[in-house]
Amino acid sequence: MRRGGRERSMGFFEHLDEMRGTLIKSAIVFAIFAALIGYFMKEFNEVLLWPLHYVQAEKPTLVLELGTTTVMEGFNVVIQMCFLGGFILAAPFILFFVGQFVAPALTDHELRMVLPLVFMAGLLFLIGASFSFFLLVPSTIRVSIEINELLGYTLRWTPGSYYSLLTWLVLGVGAAFEFPLLIVLLVYMGVITTAFLRKYRRHAIVVIFIIAAVVTPTPDPVTQTLFAAPLYILFELAVFAGARVEKKRNERLRAP
Template identity: 35%
Template sequence: MAKNKNTGGEMSFLDHLEELRWILVRSCAAILIGAVVAFVFSREIFDDIIFAPKRADFITYRIFCDLANKYDLDKSFCVTELPFAVISRTMDGQFSTDIWTAITAGLILAFPFILWQVWKFIAPALYDNERKNAVSFIVFTSLLFFLGVLFGYYLIMPLSINFLANYTISKEVINNVDLDSYLSLIKTTVISCGLVFEMPIIIYFLAKLGLVTASFLRKYRRYALVIILIVAAVVTPPDVVSQMTVTIPLVILYEASILIAARMNKTPKTTE
């Protein structure tokens, strides 16, 4: 149990709720500050980041096109333009998009601070040797999250945009994509990838609680691999290089999770 800062005794349930309330307040404040910063630079964020994968000269398309030409693979990335336009169909569409995008960016920027707040809340329930790992936990978890965001932005998102933009049911249909739909794809992709990259951290806590074991993860490794391959096949063109580019990092994460679970299963519990 956590200690009461005023009395030094164990905190009551209401004290825990009060502490949680202030953690939420501080986290929301951090997100708001990040959102304000993102709103100030919103034009650069939209032109240079959000709409960059919509352009044919985006770095991912150029790299895959070079690989396709070098190894005689699928040439779907070697295009001069992506056949769709982004439109706003409501009067307040661009303003509300600007606000919510700034909030999303604020959440991403404030992620390390939010982690620190969460750690402060759960730290009293940990052993002394575990509390000493606060900095390592925050740095490693934040690093995984930002790597996941970059993975989603530079790989999953352009692969998805290229596939969906070139998928047609008839030449009669023109792709005029709604702004909300385009932004939803980006937000869902980068944030979900950021969370997926937290798999080793999640496995660490699940193994610590005894809910997951290394043997369990090894037993279902083949099923996990099939799911990863299916995901890679859906979001990539039909060539081996593209599919392996998406598959390999996810497989590495899964194998790292097995190693973490094995180490946790062997680690004896110590007292304070």
């Protein structure tokens, strides 16, 4: 019998059939979004160029046009946009399908833990990606332009370099914003305590700035601080949430 009494017993091949259905539905949703991006490629490309156009609007005299340097660069950019864009847009649906697959095997208590966790994971990634797209990417482009102008270099950026920067920053920052969930999970599992986190708060600040230095491609302290500040706020929120989780876990363990 399955846990929680929510469904009947199933055999190994029935599980495989359910998994196959989950994978097929996920692949179909991904293919639909990738195809839509391919069909509206020009409009989608204009959206992704917003950070560059925003900085260009601040500098009316700036001459900067992206140009390809290899035969296949434009093709590679299209593949990158369709694949990554399709995956990001399809991710909420894929998580829903995976949740449908694993939910029957979870107890009611586990479901109450997993559902908010999945929702917060998606929300934090969206917040981090938006923060990067609207603030960090323009800041990075602005600093890069100023450095090139200071050194007297001619700007000859390629679409590949621009979209690599965009992908690294947006996905990297979105992933970095997930770390509060990891902290709360470790507290729930009893691996660490909130007292430990408070004791080593200064060390956490150093680690946060190291993460900011790794994720942000420019070495300027302004961009790194701009990224590190919300990470520290998230750390404090994780400590606060971890304290509540820790209290409930201890009460449950003390209960007869």
